[in-house]
Amino acid sequence: MPERRFGVNFYERSENSGQYQPRRERCPTCGGRGVVRCNRCNGTGVDQYDPFGRVVPKTCPVCKGKGTVPCPNCHGKGYILV
Ligand SMILES: [Zn+2]
Ligand SMILES: [Zn+2]
Secondary structure (H helix, E strand, C coil): CHHHHHHHHHHHHHHHCCCCCCCEEECCCCCCCCEEECCCCCCCCEECCCCCCCCCCEECCCCCCCCEEECCCCCCCCEEEC
């Protein structure tokens, strides 16, 4: 299993170059902002969804009018540990 052995070697090399620590990397989902655009209101903060065809703008219940919701990938931190 050469692939497995290569993985072990890679791990040992990273250990030899210093203490192994999880690295912070910018979250690719939110670009480091920790929030993503609300899908419900498309980032407007206004919920215009109306099942009867009448547009009655009201505050989006998902994002509470902010237009953004905490990133589901990094849980609002803006970075992930790798
Ligand atoms: Zn919203
Ligand atoms: Zn994120």
